[in-house]
Amino acid sequence: xxxxxxxxxxxxxxxxxxxxxxxxxxxxxxxxxxxxxxxxxxxxxxxxxxxxxxxxxxxxxxxxxxxxxxxxxxxxxxxxxxxxxxxxxxxxxxxxxxxxxxxxxxxxxxxxxxxxxxxxxxxxxxxxxxxxxxxxxxxxxxxxxxxxxxxxxxxxxxxxxxxxxxxxxxxxxxxxxxxxxxxxxxxxxxxxxxxxxxxxxxxxxxxxxxxxxxxxxxxxxxxxxxxxxxxxxxxxxxxxxxxxxxxxxxxxxxxxxxxxxxxxxxxxxxxxxxxxxxxxxxxxxxxxxxxxxxxxxxxxxxxxxxxxxxxxxxxxxxxxxxxxxxxxxxxxxxxxxxxxxxxxxxxxxxxxxxxxxxxxxxxxxxxxxxxxxxxxxxxxxxxxxxxxxxxxxxxxxxxxxxxxxxxxxxxxxxxxxxxxxxxxxxxxxxxxxxxxxx
Numbered sequence: 070x071x072x073x074x075x076x077x078x079x080x081x082x083x084x085x086x087x088x089x090x091x092x093x094x095x096x097x098x099x100x101x102x103x104x105x106x107x108x109x110x111x112x113x114x115x116x117x118x119x120x121x122x123x124x125x126x127x128x129x130x131x132x133x134x135x136x137x138x139x140x141x142x143x144x145x146x147x148x149x150x151x152x153x154x155x156x157x158x159x160x161x162x163x164x165x166x167x168x169x170x171x172x173x174x175x176x177x178x179x180x181x182x183x184x185x186x187x188x189x190x191x192x193x194x195x196x197x198x199x200x201x202x203x204x205x206x207x208x209x210x211x212x213x214x215x216x217x218x219x220x221x222x223x224x225x226x227x228x229x230x231x232x233x234x235x236x237x238x239x240x241x242x243x244x245x246x247x248x249x250x251x252x253x254x255x256x257x258x259x260x261x262x263x264x265x266x267x268x269x270x271x272x273x274x275x276x277x278x279x280x281x282x283x284x285x286x287x288x289x290x291x292x293x294x295x296x297x298x299x300x301x302x303x304x305x306x307x308x309x310x311x312x313x314x315x316x317x318x319x320x321x322x323x324x325x326x327x328x329x330x331x332x333x334x335x336x337x338x339x340x341x342x343x344x345x346x347x348x349x350x351x352x353x354x355x356x357x358x359x360x361x362x363x364x365x366x367x368x369x370x371x372x373x374x375x376x377x378x379x380x381x382x383x384x385x386x387x388x389x390x391x392x393x394x395x396x397x398x399x400x401x402x403x404x405x406x407x408x409x410x411x412x413x414x415x416x417x418x419x420x421x422x423x424x425x426x427x428x429x430x431x432x433x434x435x436x437x438x439x440x441x442x443x444x445x446x447x448x449x450x451x452x453x454x455x456x457x458x459x460x461x462x463x464x465x466x467x468x469x470x471x472x473x474x475x476x477x478x479x480x481x482x483x484x485x486x487x488x489x490x491x492x493x494x495x496x497x498x499x500x501x502x503x504x505x506x507x
Contacts, residue, residue: 070231072100072102073095073100073101073102073212073507074101074102074104074209074210074211074212074213075101075102075103075211075212075213075215075438076104076106076204076209076213076214076215076228076234077089077092077093077103077104077105077106077215077217077226078106078200078213078215078216078217078221078224078228079105079106079217079218079221080107080108080193080196080217080218080220080221081107081108082107082108082109082110082113082127083105083108083125083127084113085301085361085388085391086217087300087391087421088217088239088241088278088300089105089217089453090119090391091300091302091303091492091495091496092215092496092499093105093119093123094123094503095492095496095499095500096123096499096500096503097120097121097122097123099258099500101503102122102392103123103124104124104126104207104209104228105123105124105125105126105360106125106128106200106203107126107127107128108127108128108196109127109128109129110127112452113127114127115127115128115129115307121497124201126207128196128199128200128203129245130195130199131195132185132188132191132192132194132195132197133187133191133194133195134191134416135191162365163209163441175253176252177251177323177482178250182251186223186257193220193224194431196224197223197224197227200224201224201227201228201231203263204228204337205236207247208210208231209358210505211228211234211264211504212234212235212507213234213235213237213503214228214229214234214235214236214237215237215239216221216236216237216238216239216272217239217241218239218240218241218244219240219244219245219261219264219265219268221264221304221419222238222264222268222272223264223268225237225238225268225272226268226271228384229271229285230435235273235274235500235506236271236272236274237272237273237274237275237276237506238268238269238272238274238275238276238438239276239277239321240277240282240286240295241277241278241283242278242279242414242418243282243285243412243413243414243417244261244265244267244414245258245261245262246258246412246413247339247412247414248337248411248412248414248415250317250337259368260385266289266290269286270290270292273506274295274296274502274506275292275293275295275296275396275499276295276296276298276499276502277296278297278298278299278300278418278419279297279299279417279418279440280297280419280440280443281416281417281439281440282414282417283295283296283297285413285417287344291385292365296498296502297498298495298498298502299419299421299424299490299495300419300420300421300424301421301424301427301428301490301491301492301494301495302391302392302394302395302424302425302491303392303491303492304422304428304488304491304492304493305493306392306393306396307395307396307429308393308396310370310396310399310400314396314397314399314400315400316328316357316397316400317400317403319386320355320357320384320386322355325354326353326354326382327354327402327403327470328354328356328401328402328403329348329354329355329357329400329401329403329404329466330354330356330357330359330400330401330403330404330405331344331356331357331358331359331360331397331404331405331406331407331422332360332394332397332404332425332426333359333365333420333421333422334360334361334362335360335361335362335363335367335370336366337360337366337409338409338411338412338415339407340371340408340409340456341358341370342369342373342405342406343407343409343456343457343458343459343462344356344372344405344407344459344462345370345374345379346373346377346384346459347459347460347462348374348379348382348383348463349377349378349379349464350459350460350463350464350467351463351467351470353433353471354382354466354470355382355383356379356382356383356384357383357384357385357401358370358384358385358386358441358458359387359388359389359397359398360388360396361387361388362385362388362469367385370385371385376394386430394425394429394463395425395428395429396429397429398425398426398428398429398431399429399430399431399482402431402432402470403427403431403432403433403434403451403466403469404422404423404425404426404429404431404432404433405433405435405468406420406422406423406426406433406434406435406436406441407435407454407456407462408420408435408436408438408441408456409436409456409457410436410438410457411493413439416438416439417438417439417440418438418440418441419440419441419444423441423444423445424436424490424491426483427486427487427490430480430483430484430487430491431480432451432469432476432480432483433450434451434452434453434454434457434465434469435451435453435454435478436454436456437453437455438453441453444492445488448482448486449478450479450483451469451477451479451483452465452468452469453465454466468494471480472476482500485489
């Protein structure tokens, strides 16, 4: 039986995208040949075989506007318009009682926003053109196009038309209302909504990550109900606890401290500074952030820890490989998901970190958002808090840490959920959906 060919489209460098990896590996194990098209940068392989029948093609392209004015001239122009980034440094501790983050949401001037928009438009166009050329040069005739997020959906539609393929739109988040470092004008949100409205109608199947986003997409675009495929980790990927993955051993955390852990991107508007502020009111806790992040933002968090005098109880570690996360998480006592309500996409989220905590067998404390409350409170595996209040965060965590019986109950309930929230369940839904398209 010949393998079905799948083309996946992602607009990133494809270094640590756990959802795409899980989907690709699942398809490979079930007689599909997967080609993933992503962006190339210095230091990465342009062609990388990740797994049997899973190949990444990273595209080295120069968008039209950079060809016209030159890459170096574009960088100079960008620096002239945006100015130099403000770096956080330790000397600011002597001058201020508050850390300088430089990550607060702000409104871009019209010229900055339009420049940003032009850059994105031609960058997407450049990727679209190069991806189509690469698919043709490889003599790929894809049976199914899997477009990850809205920025890849128009390209997915074009390739579908060329090869008479089926098209899957995989909405990793509520893209129009995603987290950005700047305030997006309402007219632009309407523009993106129009793009999604026009293109989503061409998708043969739509899948997404949370029940709230399922309902939003169905209601907004009057489409068939999207398939909910949660971003849960594989149960099989967790290794036994050992000195190699035990944070208490690796970081020499004393036995009188309970370990709090956050896994995922170390990024702005995820409440990470709020947890550090809360830590000063949780005296018997040690906090670990497990993941990769912007160095400037990590410096800001380190400064926040110093200002709150908890830097001796706080560490940023990693990143580790996606399949290793649950193995490390299991050595903690509580997992935290402190997402801030800065955009509708975050409010509707069901982040994979919560499912990683479940597979790690640890209780969860999370923001009091609909899908998070449904997982955490309905299953009695922890509690939720107001993510804007470090005091409320501290109170909720202390309530669990200071009650051994409650901690054991939540931990026991979490263990009982491992077979409910695992990729092995989600992949069954994914394969059934793909089979419908064959």
